[in-house]
Amino acid sequence: MSEPRQVTGWVSNVKILGKIAFIEVIDDLSLTPITIVVKKETNSELWELVSKVKLGSALKIEGKEPQQVVSKKGRELHAEEVQILAEPQDLLPIDVTGKTPASFDDYINYRYLALRLPKIRAVFVARSIIFQEVRNFLTSRGFLEVNTPKIVKAGAEGGATLFSVDYFGEKAFLAQSPQLYKQMLMCGVPRVFEVGPFFRAEKFSTTRHLNEGWGLDVEMGFINDVNDVLSLLEELVTHVNKRLVESMGDQLKSLGFNIIEDMKQFPRVTYDEALKILNSNGFDLKWGEDFDPKAEKFLGEYFQQQGTPAYFITEYPWDSKPFYIMRNGPQKSYAFDLDIRGIEIASGGQREHRYSELYRNLVDKGLDPNDFKFYLDAFKYGMPPHGGFGLGLDRLVMVLLGLQNIREAVLFPRDRFRLVP
Amino acid sequence: MSEPRQVTGWVSNVKILGKIAFIEVIDDLSLTPITIVVKKETNSELWELVSKVKLGSALKIEGKEPQQVVSKKGRELHAEEVQILAEPQDLLPIDVTGKTPASFDDYINYRYLALRLPKIRAVFVARSIIFQEVRNFLTSRGFLEVNTPKIVKAGAEGGATLFSVDYFGEKAFLAQSPQLYKQMLMCGVPRVFEVGPFFRAEKFSTTRHLNEGWGLDVEMGFINDVNDVLSLLEELVTHVNKRLVESMGDQLKSLGFNIIEDMKQFPRVTYDEALKILNSNGFDLKWGEDFDPKAEKFLGEYFQQQGTPAYFITEYPWDSKPFYIMRNGPQKSYAFDLDIRGIEIASGGQREHRYSELYRNLVDKGLDPNDFKFYLDAFKYGMPPHGGFGLGLDRLVMVLLGLQNIREAVLFPRDRFRLVP
Numbered sequence: 001m002s003e004p005r006q007v008t009g010w011v012s013n014v015k016i017l018g019k020i021a022f023i024e025v026i027d028d029l030s031l032t033p034i035t036i037v038v039k040k041e042t043n044s045e046l047w048e049l050v051s052k053v054k055l056g057s058a059l060k061i062e063g064k065e066p067q068q069v070v071s072k073k074g075r076e077l078h079a080e081e082v083q084i085l086a087e088p089q090d091l092l093p094i095d096v097t098g099k100t101p102a103s104f105d106d107y108i109n110y111r112y113l114a115l116r117l118p119k120i121r122a123v124f125v126a127r128s129i130i131f132q133e134v135r136n137f138l139t140s141r142g143f144l145e146v147n148t149p150k151i152v153k154a155g156a157e158g159g160a161t162l163f164s165v166d167y168f169g170e171k172a173f174l175a176q177s178p179q180l181y182k183q184m185l186m187c188g189v190p191r192v193f194e195v196g197p198f199f200r201a202e203k204f205s206t207t208r209h210l211n212e213g214w215g216l217d218v219e220m221g222f223i224n225d226v227n228d229v230l231s232l233l234e235e236l237v238t239h240v241n242k243r244l245v246e247s248m249g250d251q252l253k254s255l256g257f258n259i260i261e262d263m264k265q266f267p268r269v270t271y272d273e274a275l276k277i278l279n280s281n282g283f284d285l286k287w288g289e290d291f292d293p294k295a296e297k298f299l300g301e302y303f304q305q306q307g308t309p310a311y312f313i314t315e316y317p318w319d320s321k322p323f324y325i326m327r328n329g330p331q332k333s334y335a336f337d338l339d340i341r342g343i344e345i346a347s348g349g350q351r352e353h354r355y356s357e358l359y360r361n362l363v364d365k366g367l368d369p370n371d372f373k374f375y376l377d378a379f380k381y382g383m384p385p386h387g388g389f390g391l392g393l394d395r396l397v398m399v400l401l402g403l404q405n406i407r408e409a410v411l412f413p414r415d416r417f418r419l420v421p
Numbered sequence: 422m423s424e425p426r427q428v429t430g431w432v433s434n435v436k437i438l439g440k441i442a443f444i445e446v447i448d449d450l451s452l453t454p455i456t457i458v459v460k461k462e463t464n465s466e467l468w469e470l471v472s473k474v475k476l477g478s479a480l481k482i483e484g485k486e487p488q489q490v491v492s493k494k495g496r497e498l499h500a501e502e503v504q505i506l507a508e509p510q511d512l513l514p515i516d517v518t519g520k521t522p523a524s525f526d527d528y529i530n531y532r533y534l535a536l537r538l539p540k541i542r543a544v545f546v547a548r549s550i551i552f553q554e555v556r557n558f559l560t561s562r563g564f565l566e567v568n569t570p571k572i573v574k575a576g577a578e579g580g581a582t583l584f585s586v587d588y589f590g591e592k593a594f595l596a597q598s599p600q601l602y603k604q605m606l607m608c609g610v611p612r613v614f615e616v617g618p619f620f621r622a623e624k625f626s627t628t629r630h631l632n633e634g635w636g637l638d639v640e641m642g643f644i645n646d647v648n649d650v651l652s653l654l655e656e657l658v659t660h661v662n663k664r665l666v667e668s669m670g671d672q673l674k675s676l677g678f679n680i681i682e683d684m685k686q687f688p689r690v691t692y693d694e695a696l697k698i699l700n701s702n703g704f705d706l707k708w709g710e711d712f713d714p715k716a717e718k719f720l721g722e723y724f725q726q727q728g729t730p731a732y733f734i735t736e737y738p739w740d741s742k743p744f745y746i747m748r749n750g751p752q753k754s755y756a757f758d759l760d761i762r763g764i765e766i767a768s769g770g771q772r773e774h775r776y777s778e779l780y781r782n783l784v785d786k787g788l789d790p791n792d793f794k795f796y797l798d799a800f801k802y803g804m805p806p807h808g809g810f811g812l813g814l815d816r817l818v819m820v821l822l823g824l825q826n827i828r829e830a831v832l833f834p835r836d837r838f839r840l841v842p
Contacts, residue, residue, distance in 0.1 A: 008611060008643035010803055028611060029565055058805040060643060085643070089776060090801045112799050115609030124610075128566040135553070144450055145549040147635050149833050150571070150618050151584070151595075153841045163572070165584050165595070167632075168624070168837045174572075174586070174595075181833060184842065188536030189545075190429060190449060197571050197617065203589070211588075214568050222429035222481060222506065355510060374842035378533050380511045382431055384479040412570045412602060416589045420574045421605065421795035 002065045007034055007077055008085075010116050011057045012096050014050075021051045022071065023079075025059060029125055031118045031251050035071040036061055038079050050082055056092050056113075058085040104407075109421065111411055119255050123408060126244060126252065127397045133243045134216055134393070135195060137236050143191040143218065148181035150174060150197065154371050163201045163211075174199035177390050182219040183324065183351060184378040186386040190221040195393070203416055206293070207405040208343055210394065212414040218348075219388035226334045226350040229387040230268060230312055233338060233346060237310065238263045241400055258402030264308045266338070270315040277302060288317045300342020309399075310340045316349075323365040326352045334387070340399040348389025355379040423486045428455055428498055429506075431537050432478045433517050435471075442472045443492065444500075446480060450546055452539045452672050456492040457482055457500050464501070471503055477513050477534075479506040525828075530842065532832055540676050544829060547665060547673065548818045554664045555637055555814070556616060558657050564612040564639065569602035571595060571618065575792050584622045584632075595620035598811050603640040604745065604772060605799040607807040611642040616814070624837055627714070628826040629764055631815065633835040639769075640809035647755040647771040650808040651689060651733055654759060654767060658731065659684045662821055679823030685729045687759070691736040698723060709738045709752075721763020730820075731761045737770075744786040747773045755808070761820040769810025776800040 009027030016022075019040035024033035036059075040047040053059070062081040069076045094102045094113040107114040114120045135145065152175045155162045162173040178194050185192050194217045201211065218236075223229060241263050244252075252259050269277075278285055278295050281302070285295065291313075303311045318325065318333040325335045326349065335349035352358045358379055362369045369376060397409040407413040412421055430448030437443075440461035445454035457480075461468040474480070483502040490497045515523045515534040528535040535541045556566065573596045576583045583594040599615050606613050615638045622632065639657075644650060662684050665673075673680050690698075699706055699716050702723075706716065712734075724732045739746065739754040746756045747770065756770035773779045779800055783790045790797060818830040828834040833842055 008805070010609075028563055056803045058643070058803040085805045086774065086803045088802045092802055109795075110798070110802075112605050112607070112609035113802055115606070121610070124565065124567065128560075131566055132556070132560065135556075139549075139553065142449055144545065145552055146545065146832060147618070149633055149835055151620070151633055151835055151840065163586050163588070165586055167584070167840055168622075170840055172840055181842075184533050185536070185832075186533070188431075188533035189542075197568070199572070201589075212570060212572055222479070353507065374530075377531070381509045381513055381531075381534055382477045382479040382507045384429070384506045411567060411606075414570055414572055419572070419588055419591055419593055421602075 004062060004064055004080070005077070007036070007061045007063070009034070009059065010096070011053055011055055011059060012098075012116060014053060014055060016051050019047070021047055023050055023053060023059075024073070025061070026116045026118075026121075029121070030075075031122050031125070031248075031255065032073050032075065034075040034077055035073060036063065036077050036079050036082070037066075038082070043080070046079060046082060049084075050079070053082075053084060054087050056088040056096050059083065060085055104405075108407065108413060108418070111421070122248070122252060122255050122257070123397070123401060123403070124411065126248060126401055127409065129244055129247050130240055130397055130400065131195065131393065133240045134236065135193075137239045138193045138218065141191070141232070143193045143220070144189050146182070146185065146192045146194050147196065148175070148178040148194055150199075154180070154375075161200055161202045163199050176200055177215065178217045179322075179324065179390070180372070180375045182217050182388060183386070184375055186219055186221040186353075187378045187381055187383045190384075191219070193218045207407075208293075208395065208398075210406055210410060210413050210415055213410070214393045216391040216393055217388070218391070219386060221384045221386040223350065223385055223387050226314070226336065226387055229348055229350065229389060230314070230336060233348065233389055233391075234266045234310075234312075237338070237340070237345075237396075240396070244400060252401065260309050260400060263310060266310045266312055267303065267306075267308060268312040268314055271313055271317065271332075272315065274299060274313050288319060290320050296339060296344065297342040300339060304341070310338065313337045313339065321349070323361040323367060324351050324358070326350045327357075327361075338389070338391075340396075341402075343395060343399055345395050345399060346389045346391035348387065350385070350387040353379065353383045353385050355383075423488075425483060425485055425501070426498070428457070428482045428484070430455070430480065431517070432474055432476055432480060433519075433537060435474060435476060437472050440468070442468055444471050444474060444480075445494070446482070447537045447539075447542075450542070451496075452543050452546070452669075452676065453494045453496065455496040455498055456494060457484065457498050457503070458487075459500050459503070467500065467503060470505075471500070474503075474505060475508050477509040477517050480504065481506055525826075529828065529834065529839070532842070543669070543673060543676050543678070544818070544822060544824070545832065547669060547822055548830065550665055550668050551661055551818055551821065552616065552814065554661045555657065556614075558660045559614045559639065562612070562653070564614045564641070565610050567603070567606065567613045567615050568617065569596070569599040569615055571620075575601070575796075582621055582623045584620050597621055598636065599638045600743075600745065600811070601793070601796045603638050603809060604807070605796055607640055607642040607774075608799045608802055608804045611805075612640070614639045628828075629714075629816065629819075631827055631831060631834050631836055634831070635814045637812040637814055638809070639812070640807060642805045642807040644771065644806055644808050647735070647757065647808055650769055650771065650810060651735070651757060654769065654810055654812075655687045655731075655733075658759070658761075658766075658817075661817070665821060673822065681730050681821060684731060687731045687733055688724065688727075688729060689733045689735055692734055692738065692753075693736070695720060695734050709740060711741050717760060717765065718763040721760060725762070731759065734758045734760065742770070744782040744788060745772050745779070747771045748778075748782075759810070759812075762823075764816060764820055766816050766820060767810045767812035769808065771806070771808040774800065774804045774806050776804075
């Protein structure tokens with residue numbers, strides 16, 4: 001027996017085999033329970049206590065690790081003292097043994113109970129690793145982490161899809177992205193990133209959209225061209241996935257997650273090439289049309305067959321992209337998307353950094369330059385060429401873990417039918 | 422001369438001494454400029470170009486570092502190629518040489534230009550280090566990083582001080598804190614933290630409040646008592662300050678920041694003791710009253726004289742604290758504040774984890790338990806004893822750097838008169 005140690009956690013299973021009680025407890029951030037062993041012959045009082053413990057109770061246990069572990073789950077503690085800190089007062093709405101699945105909604109309504117189940121807990125441990133590694137990578141590349149306002153006067157894409165807020169009698173909006181702010185900063189800091197929430201008031205009904213999400217925004221100045229941005233994003237995603245697989249790939253696989261074990265180089269296909277692939281495979285899309293989820297899904301499968309889950313689509317039609325994107329000839333732009341497994345994860349491009357061209361772009365998109373004065377001003381004082389991207393972190397979690405619904409990647413998701421919890 | 426290297430950045434000063442041009446450039450995240458040297462006799466064409474370069478221009482320079490650096494600022498590059506990427510098209514609204522100070526408002530209106538000034542740039546580099554170190558410390562202590570919703574149905578302190586949002590026809594609010602969510606999570610994960618924005622609709626007029634800020638929220642389960650929380654918070658702040666001083670303490674000092682070089686153990690005084698100190702020094706406060714900024718300032722000076730800028734005030738009257746705080750006898754509570762330099766930085770305590778007591782607390786505070794059902798439910802299924810705190814990250818930046826106004830610690834601050842930029 002080793003030194004005494006303390007374990008705290010929740011009872012996820014109770015088995016009484018003859019005169020030995022085996023209590024499984026989910027402790028710390030573990031993805032497998034630790035088995036608490038109490039023998040009647042050693043301590044009959046303690047045995048009485050634990051053999052009646054209710055499923056789901058919160059316990060504090062003092063004990064020692066045995067030299068030889070019997071339980072299949074790998075971790076064992078021979079208890080010397082057990083304290084019941086809290087017991088369920090009601091029938092548990094989720095089976096914490098994991099044998100009987102609950103409804104999709106109950107996993108969200110009782111997220112705290114669902115988090116005791118290894119498969120759901122694993123998602124949020126993975127999520128925290130993904131967030132950490134995103135920031136570590138960018139910090140190591142000389143990007144400054146910033147925070148920009150979430151209550152704003154003007155939206156980057158106009159006001160149609162924004163939640164409005166009464167700001168002391170003035171009409172304001174919830175920020176859909178830090179786009180305008182991160183670009184303004186390019187006139188004073190060469191590289192910035194932000195991890196924060198974003199808000200979209202659209203009436204989505206998909207498994208890939210939420211009305212509130214967490215995003216990564218990156219902007220880099222002094223670029224040579226848009227390829228600098230593509231390369232950075234490719235390295236970022238590859239790094240994050242690699243670290244995720246190193247940290248918990250085996251656990252994720254044994255829990256049944258369809259992870260991406262190896263990320264190859266991301267192909268870079270132009271919009272024109274992607275359109276050709278689609279139209280020579282039964283689609284009938286016209287130049288300029290956006291790719292719908294069906295087309296995206298097809299492209300995902302097409303590239304997966306070539307062994308690569310991630311790919312860039314570049315040179316989008318300018319008409320389909322926001323005003324701040326730089327034009328590439330009369331019809332195209334330097335905008336791109338990154339898709340992984342047929343789902344759009346990030347969207348970015350080189351920006352228009354020349355004041356007069358940017359002003360014209362605003363007018364061409366039907367926006368009023370007066371609404372954007374605070375932003376346009378930044379382009380008057382030595383704004384270098386720059387580019388960047390916005391990346392949906394909830395979606396990144398979703399595709400790296402092979403989840404089917406973005407609601408599985410978010411603790412308390414917000415869609416138009418869900419404001420509680 | 423060393424290997425060729427590339428420098429990109431903005432011209433912050435131009436000096437022509439005889440036939441040598443010295444161009445100071447703010448590059449990367451540096452807090453001192455690099456001096457670009459061009460001699461007329463070596464390259465007269467390049468000398469012509471740079472000697473006419475406008476202050477504030479964005480440049481890309483290829484050159485070599487000399488073996489011996491002449492300029493006092495320490496870094497030098499002998500240019501072989503200079504490309505002017507963008508020139509100011511208008512008079513610079515901020516003197517980028519730093520000689521003539523601009524107005525407080527202009528440093529915010531033109532934040533991107535202000536960020537080229539070492540003293541303002543340093544604040545945001547320090548801020549990013551503080552954010553990183555907060556997260557690193559908590560992750561290393563087994564806390565799970567989480568994200569909770571910012572659009573919510575119920576506020577932790579009732580609805581009076583919340584911004585309201587129309588959520589698809591339903592009345593919702595912007596979250597003032599993750600309080601309810603982080604507590605619910607204590608029924609499934611033992612330790613969580615979140616770094617995110619918070620929103621308060623109060624009509625503040627102080628140098629310490631904003632209507633939108635970034636906060637750290639921490640909650641830890643299975644605590645023995647509130648002292649576990651106090652110790653964690655003390656270690657966290659001490660760690661963050663230590664890492665800040667190690668990373669850039671000398672630079673901050675030479676730029677004139679009044680940093681805290683050494684953090685001693687934080688004294689823990691009770692509310693009663695603090696009241697006694699105040700009232701025996703000319704104040705006339707009654708038991709139960711909150712300490713106003715004047716009293717806080719006095720306490721800050723009082724403890725500073727004893728050599729400690731940081732101190733806890735514990736055992737606050739229960740009446741002055743929110744419903745979720747655990748009572749300590751009939752009148753007191755297990756709530757505490759952390760003040761640094763006379764400013765409240767964090768507020769926390771042990772929470773009431775027992776369902777029936779919590780229910781009664783809600784009623785006692787005049788709140789309707791029906792509005793909190795989704796939260797109360799979590800206390801039915803094995804909620805362990807827990808405690809935590811909320812910490813204002815903008816304020817932490819402010820006090821660790823010795824800033825006078827919280828607006829100096831935030832890129833684009835939001836107060837009731839400022840929604841732009």
